[in-house]
Amino acid sequence: MGILLTGGEAAAGAGSGIIMIVYLVLIGAFFYFFMIRPQKKEQKKMAAMLSTLEVGDCVLTNSGFYGIIIDITDDTVIVEFGNNKNCRIPMQKTAIAQVEKADAE
Incomplete structure (x- = not known):
């Protein structure tokens, strides 16, 4: 048996x-402005920072080590840690958290 909707019930269904x-x-706008947009902004900031890397810059890695860049390739850098000149470690550019320019001193 079919149920017929009256005019008021049909309008209420369309309104809901x-x-x-x-x-x-x-909800979609909320997710965009509070989650997606800030993340993209941070990614652009990080990409700009990594594109300005130069030999001699002091960097802070994601693991918390400070070092000096001694060589740069496409997606890797060689970082020298501490006063010991024998401690040179190749790492990905994405492992760098902060950069302090050499001429900022």
């Missing part, structure tokens, strides 16, 4: 559908 769409749009 529009409200649901509005809520979904608001």
